[in-house]
Amino acid sequence: MDTDTLVLASDSSRGPTWVPEEQYRRLPWDCEGDFIQCIAGLLEGERLNRTTIINSLILQYNYQSYLEIGLGSGCNYQDVRCDDKTGVDPTPPPRHAMTGSIHATTSDEFFAVNERCFDIVFIDGLHHADQVYRDIENSLLWLSEGGIIVCHDMMPVTELQQRVPRETKAWTGDCWRALVRARGNREIEVCVVDTDWGCGLIKPAEQPVFQPKEELAFENFQRCKHAWLNVISVAEFKIRYLLSQN
Ligand SMILES: C[S@@+](CC[C@H](N)C(=O)[O-])C[C@H]1O[C@@H](n2cnc3c(N)ncnc32)[C@H](O)[C@@H]1O
Numbered sequence: 001m002d003t004d005t006l007v008l009a010s011d012s013s014r015g016p017t018w019v020p021e022e023q024y025r026r027l028p029w030d031c032e033g034d035f036i037q038c039i040a041g042l043l044e045g046e047r048l049n050r051t052t053i054i055n056s057l058i059l060q061y062n063y064q065s066y067l068e069i070g071l072g073s074g075c076n077y078q079d080v081r082c083d084d085k086t087g088v089d090p091t092p093p094p095r096h097a098m099t100g101s102i103h104a105t106t107s108d109e110f111f112a113v114n115e116r117c118f119d120i121v122f123i124d125g126l127h128h129a130d131q132v133y134r135d136i137e138n139s140l141l142w143l144s145e146g147g148i149i150v151c152h153d154m155m156p157v158t159e160l161q162q163r164v165p166r167e168t169k170a171w172t173g174d175c176w177r178a179l180v181r182a183r184g185n186r187e188i189e190v191c192v193v194d195t196d197w198g199c200g201l202i203k204p205a206e207q208p209v210f211q212p213k214e215e216l217a218f219e220n221f222q223r224c225k226h227a228w229l230n231v232i233s234v235a236e237f238k239i240r241y242l243l244s245q246n
Pocket residue numbers: 050068069070071072073074075076077088089090091105106107108124125126131
């Protein structure tokens with residue numbers, strides 16, 4: 001078969017599969033159409049960011065419920081394709097612009113009264129390591145079986161960019177410390193996709209805990225980040241998370 005004419009498609013019973021382009025163009029599925037476009041786009045080199053990562057995971061794993069901690073302007077939240085969405089932010093965008101359930105409160109206050117699980121959680125609230133660590137712990141408590149946590153801003157480029165309190169416009173905070181710490185205390189599978197300031201992925205898994213030998217200082221982070229965070233490329237993300245059936 002001529003592989004140039006193959007595109008990646010999917011339906012809910014078979015999962016991802018390669019099909020001839022001509023057949024793909026004639027596919028009658030409606031609801032799967034988005035997924036086909038999305039995956040085909042990714043393979044054609046469409047740039048991945050936090051939103052496309054979240055949407056491709058929702059489609060691939062058929063996630064039904066989404067929680068976003070930290071809404072900002074709401075641009076990511078509004079573009080996430082999931083019917084059951086919940087957003088948490090002490091200062092959320094105007095209600096009329098947002099669908100789903102919006103909680104004008106901090107993530108700690110939200111989790112203190114929360115009574116439900118979520119299939120996918122996006123952590124992007126206060127970018128201080130101790131807060132991000134609590135957000136990870138609470139999200140793991142309320143994660144559905146088979147669910148996943150996505151954490152933004154895991155890969156600062158300069159020391160200044162990750163300094164707390166904030167000193168720069170483009171600021172990641174020291175979220176990376178929370179992810180390294182979580183790996184040391186929990187049986188979780190962790191990686192960081194090297195795009196959009198680092199998108200961390202966390203799944204409960206029987207994994208040995210990871211304790212770095214070096215102090216969690218930024219100069220060590222620059223040297224050790226690949227080992228500490230298990231950094232993967234966009235291509236690896238596609239292969240591991242979008243092409244496998246796990
Ligand atoms: C970087 S913005 C979020 C951007 C958004 N998730 C996106 O992808 O476009 C961070 C947000 O976290 C919110 N925030 C700050 N402290 C928080 C807390 N303790 N709990 C939840 N959200 C918080 C801020 O109000 C701000 O809107």
